[in-house]
Amino acid sequence: MKICITGGAGFIGSHIAEECVKKGYEVIVFDNFSTGKKENLSFVKNFPGSSLKIVKGDVADYKAVSKAVKGCNAIFHEAAVASVQKSIENPPATFESNAKGTLNVLEASRNNGVTKVIFACSAAIFGDHPEIPKREDSPVLPKSPYGADKYISEVYLRLYNELYNLTTVSLRYFNVFGPRQDPSSPYSGVISIFTTRIAQGKDITVFGDGKQYRDFIFVKDVVQANMLALEKINSGFHYYNVGYGKATDLNTLIAILKKIYNKDIKVNYAEARAGDIKESVTDPSKIIKELGFTPGYSVEEGLRILVESLQ
Numbered sequence: 538m539k540i541c542i543t544g545g546a547g548f549i550g551s552h553i554a555e556e557c558v559k560k561g562y563e564v565i566v567f568d569n570f571s572t573g574k575k576e577n578l579s580f581v582k583n584f585p586g587s588s589l590k591i592v593k594g595d596v597a598d599y600k601a602v603s604k605a606v607k608g609c610n611a612i613f614h615e616a617a618v619a620s621v622q623k624s625i626e627n628p629p630a631t632f633e634s635n636a637k638g639t640l641n642v643l644e645a646s647r648n649n650g651v652t653k654v655i656f657a658c659s660a661a662i663f664g665d666h667p668e669i670p671k672r673e674d675s676p677v678l679p680k681s682p683y684g685a686d687k688y689i690s691e692v693y694l695r696l697y698n699e700l701y702n703l704t705t706v707s708l709r710y711f712n713v714f715g716p717r718q719d720p721s722s723p724y725s726g727v728i729s730i731f732t733t734r735i736a737q738g739k740d741i742t743v744f745g746d747g748k749q750y751r752d753f754i755f756v757k758d759v760v761q762a763n764m765l766a767l768e769k770i771n772s773g774f775h776y777y778n779v780g781y782g783k784a785t786d787l788n789t790l791i792a793i794l795k796k797i798y799n800k801d802i803k804v805n806y807a808e809a810r811a812g813d814i815k816e817s818v819t820d821p822s823k824i825i826k827e828l829g830f831t832p833g834y835s836v837e838e839g840l841r842i843l844v845e846s847l848q
């Protein structure tokens with residue numbers, strides 16, 4: 538099987554690449570290296586005889602995408618400017634990578650005999666609509682150009698299935714964390730900040746009462762969701778929320794990290810920041826029922842692995 542992974546040198550993409558290499562697939566990593574790093578692909582030395590080719594290119598460049606995906610059976614489309622903040626600062630620039638980039642990947646698939654596209658969508662499509670937990674058909678209300686780009690991408694996934702019979706799967710990731718994550722990631726920024734400060738024995742500041750929660754999911758379980766989509770879905774357009782369905786609030790996160798580091802850290806509580814989403818958690822029943830998704834890690838186990846990787 539020949540697989541192309543756009544954004545394959547990034548945090549999540551490199552873990553997907555690692556699993557594909559482990560399975561003996563021929564892998565093409567297509568990345569512009571804006572946040573991705575070659576070091577994220579250094580796992581390849583543990584798999585002698587494996588096939589991993591790196592192509593430097595931009596998903597906004599149709600010709601480059603088209604050339605890279607020729608002969609591939611499937612694409613994991615992870616490439617994006619993964620920053621809500623950047624998308625608010627410069628919507629047109631983010632649109633190039635995040636919306637036009639997806640359209641290019643779909644069009645290149647249609648024109649080059651690729652049969653399946655699995656897309657990294659995001660819980661950001663839901664914005665701060667109050668319905669909790671988020672189900673697949675919960676109201677979509679993006680609050681940023683990033684969320685809007687992810688949603689329009691998903692609409693194109695559906696259209697490319699209906700119009701051109703391309704098999705498409707949208708995986709709406711919740712808050713992914715794990716080794717190789719850029720510490721400035723807007724998603725699990727809080728995990729990076731807390732781990733760094735606790736490791737240095739410094740105080741932590743929490744905005745609000747610390748009861749705001751997220752559905753944190755360890756990256757290896759996101760890889761599992763992607764592999765299930767690759768192996769089990771062979772037709773149609775499908776969309777799944779990808780999370781544990783478990784709310785972890787900031788106070789719990791701090792308690793777990795204190796335990797892992799075995800350090801007692803002072804926690805300061807400051808006024809809540811305007812615009813912060815208070816609650817985000819999914820109901821993962823659909824992906825469990827339809828694809829047999831079985832998370833292999835708890836948040837605590839994932840955090841232990843992350844802390845180990847940082848030491």
Ligand SMILES: NC(=O)c1ccc[n+]([C@@H]2O[C@H](COP(=O)([O-])OP(=O)(O)OC[C@H]3O[C@@H](n4cnc5c(N)ncnc54)[C@H](O)[C@@H]3O)[C@@H](O)[C@H]2O)c1
Nearest residue numbers: 544547548549569571572573595596616617634657713724
């Ligand atoms: N990390 C999360 O919690 C989370 C949550 C929801 C969705 N996502 C989505 O998952 C995907 C992967 O995110 P990540 O956290 O690994 O971020 P990341 O920044 O580590 O990975 C993104 C990769 O895409 C590459 N890239 C960016 N723009 C590109 C372009 N125009 N052309 C080619 N390559 C480009 C980057 O160099 C990087 O390697 C993204 O699509 C992101 O929006 C992430």
